Amino acid sequence: MRRSSLVVVANRLPLDDNVAPDGACEWRRSPGGLAGALHAILEQTPATWVGWAGDLGQARDLPDIGTLRLRPVWLSEEEQRGYYEGFANSTLWPLYHDAVEQPVFDRGWWETYRAVNRRFAEAAAEVAEPGATVWVQDYHLQLVPQLIRELRPDVRIGFFLHVPFPPPELFMQLPRRVELLRGMLGADLVGFQRPQAAHNVAQLAAKLLDAHGADDAITLDGRLVRTGAFPVSIDVAEMRSLSARPYVVNQARQLRHDLGAHKRVLLSVDRLDYTKGIEHRLTAYSELLRDGRVKVRDAVMVQVAVPSRERVESYRGLRDRIEREVGRINGEYGRVGEPAIHYLNQPFDRADLAALYQTADVMVVTPLRDGMNLVAKEFVAARPDDSGALVLSEFAGAAAEMEDAFLVNPHDVDGLKETLLQALAAAPEDLATRMKAMRAHITSNDIHAWARAYLSALEDSKALRPVS
Numbered sequence: 001m002r003r004s005s006l007v008v009v010a011n012r013l014p015l016d017d018n019v020a021p022d023g024a025c026e027w028r029r030s031p032g033g034l035a036g037a038l039h040a041i042l043e044q045t046p047a048t049w050v051g052w053a054g055d056l057g058q059a060r061d062l063p064d065i066g067t068l069r070l071r072p073v074w075l076s077e078e079e080q081r082g083y084y085e086g087f088a089n090s091t092l093w094p095l096y097h098d099a100v101e102q103p104v105f106d107r108g109w110w111e112t113y114r115a116v117n118r119r120f121a122e123a124a125a126e127v128a129e130p131g132a133t134v135w136v137q138d139y140h141l142q143l144v145p146q147l148i149r150e151l152r153p154d155v156r157i158g159f160f161l162h163v164p165f166p167p168p169e170l171f172m173q174l175p176r177r178v179e180l181l182r183g184m185l186g187a188d189l190v191g192f193q194r195p196q197a198a199h200n201v202a203q204l205a206a207k208l209l210d211a212h213g214a215d216d217a218i219t220l221d222g223r224l225v226r227t228g229a230f231p232v233s234i235d236v237a238e239m240r241s242l243s244a245r246p247y248v249v250n251q252a253r254q255l256r257h258d259l260g261a262h263k264r265v266l267l268s269v270d271r272l273d274y275t276k277g278i279e280h281r282l283t284a285y286s287e288l289l290r291d292g293r294v295k296v297r298d299a300v301m302v303q304v305a306v307p308s309r310e311r312v313e314s315y316r317g318l319r320d321r322i323e324r325e326v327g328r329i330n331g332e333y334g335r336v337g338e339p340a341i342h343y344l345n346q347p348f349d350r351a352d353l354a355a356l357y358q359t360a361d362v363m364v365v366t367p368l369r370d371g372m373n374l375v376a377k378e379f380v381a382a383r384p385d386d387s388g389a390l391v392l393s394e395f396a397g398a399a400a401e402m403e404d405a406f407l408v409n410p411h412d413v414d415g416l417k418e419t420l421l422q423a424l425a426a427a428p429e430d431l432a433t434r435m436k437a438m439r440a441h442i443t444s445n446d447i448h449a450w451a452r453a454y455l456s457a458l459e460d461s462k463a464l465r466p467v468s
């Protein structure tokens, strides 16, 4: 058994669906912030990634990706239903996103979630060398830090939550709230996107676990757990160099031509998820068309919505509703050869995404709740000429860092309409000032800065002892 000094544990392995016949295997870059963020930092670091092999079936020996080793965890069909589709994505995901969709509590799912978390912890314990750093990711694996601590007290354990941590009154609804909180606090350092999350956890730890402490450290069972905000980011240099590639520049030019050279382009790029506010956005755009404030001959909307969690009922329902609504809007307001909305329910590779970002006059990122939202940052990185407007939800973690965006409350459809018009009408100098400020921020706070900040705080955490 080969062991590593850095072990990342995440629900999914980040590899391509198709391992080539010669065994070669590429980063999957699955749509979703987690894989994208870690991809940038792990490609060149010796480490092992423990994760679910997804559609890769029973292929036992997965090849290394550069310096990264892969340690697959296998899930049966029943486990996928109970752990991934059930407890992770029908209980925790909606609850952690302000319950914008009703969370489902199913007692059977909990047992599966616990069993699968144990399997991930055992796999991580097996591949971690003595004194290693084990970095556990996201809500799927919230019990893993404590389980690893029991199996391997010698290792340093980090946990990072990519999604929001809910306010105490919502977390308190969880039937297994004590175990979930204790599991996560098994880490030496628990990282969040926003400081408010650490505050919520400190309050809950005091209430449910009789722990004491503040927003940056909690003492639990005589052990010090550090907490803090580490806003995740993107590989700015990668997006910038992609954007300069001749293929991307030509592709962007072609897209603009295909969409109508004189038209203003409003673009949205999301996983097809009810947290992303796609329906509210469609309502706002459709009302602007209805009221004649935006005309199909002058503007076009492009909504990329990549398929996600398609076996989960609420996602299937959402897709049906969105597709009906896009059909209705195009039916009512489109003209021959001129749809009001282009809807693309498909994955794109990075170069084509960069081209799309360059095509937009207004990038519309309006989630109802989002841990961070990397699409907003990618858009800014893809526009080195400082053109374009970013309309950004106040409820995305990114809003705290990108105050120069056109910030909006996506629940307020009238406000959303006004903000879209404001962005469409903004002067180029105003847009350039905003884009410069946002780009300066993400350039100095890129994915490498995030990983450095988190991993050095984790390193320091071991030296700390509880205050008596």
Ligand code: ADP
Residues within 6 Å of the ligand: 030, 031, 032, 033, 034, 036, 269, 270, 271, 304, 305, 306, 346, 347, 348, 349, 353, 372, 373, 374, 375, 376, 378
């Ligand atoms: P989430 O993690 O909730 O999906 P983020 O905005 O943080 O939201 O991350 C989404 C990631 O998925 C981004 O890196 C984005 O480029 C990528 N992505 C979004 N849509 C697509 C698509 N259609 N094809 C490929 N990648 C996509």
Ligand code: G6P
Residues within 6 Å of the ligand: 012, 030, 031, 032, 033, 034, 035, 138, 162, 163, 308, 309
């Ligand atoms: C969000 C989550 C990630 C997840 C991604 C894609 O970014 O925070 O943990 O991997 O969505 O979702 P999926 O269910 O396809 O892994």
